[in-house]
Amino acid sequence: MDGLLIDSEPHWRAAEREVFATVGLNLTDDECKQTTGLPIPAVVEYWLARFPWVEQPGKTRAEIGEIITEGAHERIGALAEPMPGALAILDFFAERNIPTAIASASPMSLIELVIDRMGIRNTLTVWHSATLEPRNKPAPDVYLGTARKLGMAPANCLAFEDSGTGLTSARAAGMRTVAVPAAFEFADAKFTGADRVLASLRDFSAPVFEQLTTMR
DSSP: OBTTTBOOHHHHHHHHHHHHHTTTOOOOHHHHGGGTTSOHHHHHHHHHHHSOOOOOTTOOHHHHHHHHHHHHHHHHHHHOOBOTTHHHHHHHHHHTTOOOEEEESSOHHHHHHHHHHHTOTTTOSEEEEGGGSSSOTTSSHHHHHHHHHHTOOGGGOEEEESSHHHHHHHHHTTOEEEEOOOGGGTTOGGGTTSSEEOSOGGGOOHHHHHHHHHOO
């Protein structure tokens, strides 16, 4: 969802930079890109391991994660726009009566917010959060749980991901995968395991879909 359907990653990074600065960690936007696709608790642990700060009342690791999430939610709900091609690809599957789902590392509250922001509630079949599973991405739990909700075998599902963490999750679930990386990491080797790599959802087409559905 984040960075694939909706252009939310800049808002996550802005919230991270603002909150981390309150504990003396002044990150650049490029540094924040290093944790793209990780759930927020993992982002906090990532930076704490590299630049330890002293926890203080109101600034524990859990509370920092909560404040970042709240700030990102506010920004996304007010400012975020669909990624190029996102609405068109949902229409592509709807026209073919193919069920679609969101399988996100983000909490359900943000998934609901994004669905309403984009106006896609009637387009989707189900939506599921990894926070409701035992493990978040890169574990396959959220994709396996989403497949169960769809009543589909994972091998019959096609997963779209913009992050290496998410791609690992989808592949571990046994799904066919399309990677749509951000421009700054498009050539990164972590996406080579995808069945197809696209620069944008706008590059998805009927011929591409046909190739993906017929590959073994």
